[in-house]
Amino acid sequence: MSSGRLSVVVTRRLPAPVENRLAELFDVTLNEDDKPLSRAALASAMRSADVLVPTLSDRIDAALIAQAGDSLKLIANYGAGVDHIDVQTARQHGILVSNTPGVSADDTADMAMALILGVARRIPEGLALMQSGGWEGWSPSALLGGRLSGRRLGILGMGRIGQAVARRAAAFNMQIHYHNRRRLRPEIEEALEATYWESLDQMVARMDVLSINCPHTPSTFHLMNARRLKLMKPEAVIVNTSRGEVIDENALTRMLRAGEIAGAGLDVYEHGAEVNPRLRELKNVVLLPHMGSATVEGRIEMGEKVIVNIKTFQDGHRPPDQVVPAML
Template identity: 65%
Template sequence: MKPGIKLKVIVTRRLPREIEARMMELFDTRLNEDDRPLDREALAQAVAEADVFVPTVTDTIDGDLIGQAGPDLKLIASFGTGVDHIDLAAARERGILVTNTPGVLTEDTADMTMALILAVPRRLSEGERLLRGGDWQGWAPTTMLGHRIWGKRLGIIGMGRIGQAVARRARGFGISIHYHNRNRLDGETEAELEATWWQSLDQMLAHMDFVSIHCPSTPATYHLLSARRLSLLRPQAYVINTSRGHAIDEAALVRLLEAGRIGGAGLDVYENEPVVTPKLLTLDNVVALPHIGSATIEGRRDMGEKVLINIQTFADGHNPPDRVIDPAG
């Protein structure tokens, strides 16, 4: 950039107020004042005009859209950890850097996962509905019986930062930790977490009381919990997903929940967001949340700070710290 000329930054959704204020100070920034998701035409106009484009994980930035980018677009600074919504190969071919905001949502997502692990077997959501609906008749020895958490087995699929943070929380509730990961953890970490590695995902699923998904979004993880794998679960097992909705075959999950072949599910993400399979919302053994696993004030602020740092570092002529490398590049 020429000295004294500010980068033109276009943002697709409202960000925390302090982040937007700082962005306006540093750059020639266009905000999305009404916070409505941009349609395809508006996204195309944004990439055609921007020096830096700031989408979120709900904006689809595919090869066709990147092909409409103007000559000045050199950085896509995504507000979010995942980058499966961006065609990295197309960006690389056009010489456009892509950054994300990794590492700031670990604890928030782990907190929400643990909340779901507690909520589903103890029927917390169902109990609240009972009370709010005026249908509670008072305490009774056999009313609202759930299942004990202590002593149960948790199978974690994907033992990265979030998976390990969940394991640390679950240990405090007396839950034994098991995991399936492409690569086994080092001995020190495994010992710290008191975690047992299963090379076979199928074998692990058949022995767990809880299964929690924490794998990245890749073609290989699409329907990782397929109808066949879901059928391996014990009838009293619970499925928890705060990762990616398409990791589970949602239709198969509904069928097994309805048939009593699975004990229950705690879900914060869905296969076709924002559309949710209607039947999921009618089942008492499902706790369904609107993708709020990372929705904390602190987490959103930290994400925004990373976006600012990535853009400013780029403006200063250096490689942004959170640059995403296209695996095919």
């Protein structure tokens, strides 16, 4: 610690107002070129810093945490998901972990609805036709999609984002169904006009649209595996704005190619930026580059939460958004 100020290392570029405020409060090291840090660079940062501010592109596993210096006491993650951090091992080494929950719920829910609309109404195909100059005028049989009104939407994971998706889908007159680790309180369920399914298999088999909104944990890895994907109706659509690892991407790709699932809208992928090349070839798939939470407002709010977590820790208190293994 220098001059009584915490040493803070930030692994990626953050919005200018966030970086400026971090520089005012702490001895901060920023990533000027915004390229993901190598494993060696991450290890070096963890040996020297009091606080590390990583993002989901930084995999902080047990081996990396074992190399941390005695000064590292807080990993203040920039983002809500912490599946890239070994929280249990960090805790064993006396390192706290915090995140930025609740900030991107509305932004991600907006994107989920955009993907549902994009797939159901074949918007990317229409866009590609216009950009290619191939449109020759209106036709009653061209680019026919499906109506959302009256369709059954199944939401897998009814946390903040899932509930935000439900509210938006209700405005499209969709029927709301959900499966969650815990059933919602009756008053919330009633307000959302949502039907709870204890059996995920039974829900999946009856939905027209399935929205993935649960976090990635050991228990949700490949939750939508080949067996469960085969339960979906051939005319159904699946959308994922959560984590790619929740879906068996190879199985999904095979079924989309075979016409066993009508379409998919994906903002996240099982292997990060290494997207299955066969997915890119399919017209019934909408692919986005993990931009569900990418709004200026959301990114700044995330940064503000990081700063509050660090400042509260510096003042000798528990960070308001501390993550403990029992929460995962």
